[in-house]
Amino acid sequence: MAKDNKSVETQQQILDAARRIFSQKGLAGARMQEIADEAGINKALLHYYYRNKNLLFEQVLEEAVRKLFKPLAVFLMEDSDLFDKIRNLCHLYYSVLMKYPFIPNFVTNEASMDRERVFKLIKLDGIIDGKNKTVKQIEQYIEDGKIRPVDPRDLIWNIISLCVFPIISRPIAGRMLYQSEEEMEAALKSRADHVADFIIAAIKV
Amino acid sequence: MAKDNKSVETQQQILDAARRIFSQKGLAGARMQEIADEAGINKALLHYYYRNKNLLFEQVLEEAVRKLFKPLAVFLMEDSDLFDKIRNLCHLYYSVLMKYPFIPNFVTNEASMDRERVFKLIKLDGIIDGKNKTVKQIEQYIEDGKIRPVDPRDLIWNIISLCVFPIISRPIAGRMLYQSEEEMEAALKSRADHVADFIIAAIKV
DNA sequence: CATATTTTTAACCATTTGGTTAATACTCTT
DNA sequence: AAGAGTATTAACCAAATGGTTAAAAATATG
Numbered sequence: 173m174a175k176d177n178k179s180v181e182t183q184q185q186i187l188d189a190a191r192r193i194f195s196q197k198g199l200a201g202a203r204m205q206e207i208a209d210e211a212g213i214n215k216a217l218l219h220y221y222y223r224n225k226n227l228l229f230e231q232v233l234e235e236a237v238r239k240l241f242k243p244l245a246v247f248l249m250e251d252s253d254l255f256d257k258i259r260n261l262c263h264l265y266y267s268v269l270m271k272y273p274f275i276p277n278f279v280t281n282e283a284s285m286d287r288e289r290v291f292k293l294i295k296l297d298g299i300i301d302g303k304n305k306t307v308k309q310i311e312q313y314i315e316d317g318k319i320r321p322v323d324p325r326d327l328i329w330n331i332i333s334l335c336v337f338p339i340i341s342r343p344i345a346g347r348m349l350y351q352s353e354e355e356m357e358a359a360l361k362s363r364a365d366h367v368a369d370f371i372i373a374a375i376k377v
Numbered sequence: 378m379a380k381d382n383k384s385v386e387t388q389q390q391i392l393d394a395a396r397r398i399f400s401q402k403g404l405a406g407a408r409m410q411e412i413a414d415e416a417g418i419n420k421a422l423l424h425y426y427y428r429n430k431n432l433l434f435e436q437v438l439e440e441a442v443r444k445l446f447k448p449l450a451v452f453l454m455e456d457s458d459l460f461d462k463i464r465n466l467c468h469l470y471y472s473v474l475m476k477y478p479f480i481p482n483f484v485t486n487e488a489s490m491d492r493e494r495v496f497k498l499i500k501l502d503g504i505i506d507g508k509n510k511t512v513k514q515i516e517q518y519i520e521d522g523k524i525r526p527v528d529p530r531d532l533i534w535n536i537i538s539l540c541v542f543p544i545i546s547r548p549i550a551g552r553m554l555y556q557s558e559e560e561m562e563a564a565l566k567s568r569a570d571h572v573a574d575f576i577i578a579a580i581k582v
Numbered sequence: 583c584a585t586a587t588t589t590t591t592a593a594c595c596a597t598t599t600g601g602t603t604a605a606t607a608c609t610c611t612t
Numbered sequence: 613a614a615g616a617g618t619a620t621t622a623a624c625c626a627a628a629t630g631g632t633t634a635a636a637a638a639t640a641t642g
């Protein structure tokens with residue numbers, strides 16, 4: 173049994189490499205040899221730790237799905253004021269996705285190729301419980317006249333879209349909208365606030 | 378020289394098949410044999426009309442990029458009232474993307490794999506001219522007190538996000554937010570209007 | 583109808599790729 | 613230091629895959 177930490181270090185290097193390669197090239201486009209090279213090891217060693225490509229991919233995908241859905245689950249479950257929740261979600265998403273900008277595209281793309289594989293990794297029950305909770309909260313806010321009448325599910329979908337899509341479209345939209353990389357980076361920094369403001373302005377009476 | 382139309386018909390079948398396969402599996406995941414089967418022809422015939430996989434892919438990608446950016450270019454260039462433009466864009470995008478729902482994911486994914494390949498296909502000059510025009514229009518609306526002060530580029534990015542992302546995320550979000558496929562289909566029908574309302578509510582003073 | 587041209591196919595081929603094997607280096611325990 | 617177990621490697625293999633070739637249908641042309 174691996175008592176020393178050389179092996180876990182190697183496994184970590186493999187996972188890091190796999191994350192980079194898989195997220196950039198997808199399951200079909202990634203080459204085991206390339207992952208091994210990127211990890212600085214032999215291809216046979218790669219198979220020694222991760223029996224095959226699919227298993228390795230599944231591990232990387234699971235991690236990505238978890239990271240992508242955690243902020244959403246937190247948002248949907250939270251008990252606090254709706255406006256606070258929205259601001260929190262925007263900031264949480266931006267900090268996570270700025271750190272792992274490849275995740276949204278990686279997951280949505282895999283979902284379009286093999287929907288079920290992604291579903292199996294989402295704790296759907298928890299999400300749906302949270303969704304029902306937040307839908308109720310939104311309905312209550314409408315009833316209390318705190319926000320305009322909107323379809324709660326449309327609203328949730330809009331919020332997610334505004335948090336996630338800018339990251340996916342950044343390579344293209346950045347070049348279209350901004351003069352330079354730096355200008356875009358700067359704009360991105362304040363986007364979490366702007367998006368939250370935008371959403372709240374759209375619903376507040 | 379092909380005077381008859383059997384050959385163009387075959388080429389069309391190939392393109393249709395290639396669209397389906399490439400958009401579902403990506404460049405690396407698609408198999409020439411599978412495209413040939415889907416088109417009901419021999420693999421050698423596939424190479425007879427399209428010399429190699431890359432050329433065929435490029436053709437499918439170009440078409441997808443054109444379809445994805447046309448509504449945006451129209452929006453950015455249009456001279457009419459900003460609110461009308463926004464409503465138009467939402468409806469245009471929804472009609473195009475409901476017809477070709479695979480396009481956004483296909484293009485964003487390819488952009489994340491090979492950014493330059495996508496850039497080369499976008500008529501960037503036209504888009505940027507239009508962008509400058511619409512940015513000026515938004516600034517004018519702010520100055521005239523018709524809308525709240527917002528960063529024009531953030532606003533444009535938000536509009537695009539709200540039009541495009543729901544299509545990308547539909548397989549996942551649909552199952553999370555709605556009880557059944559039919560319920561989601563129904564909700565989707567009115568989304569173009571809701572999204573336009575949402576955006577306008579967010580900026581109108 | 584004969585022949586030139588285009589379309590379609592079956593059989594092949596070279597390369598790539600995921601995965602295996604068997605042997606070697608390393609590390610830890612006693 | 614010896615031996616057991618673990619980590620690592622080079623060489624290899626079978627299957628899959630993009631692409632080619634040469635011949636056969638089919639079609640157009642005179």
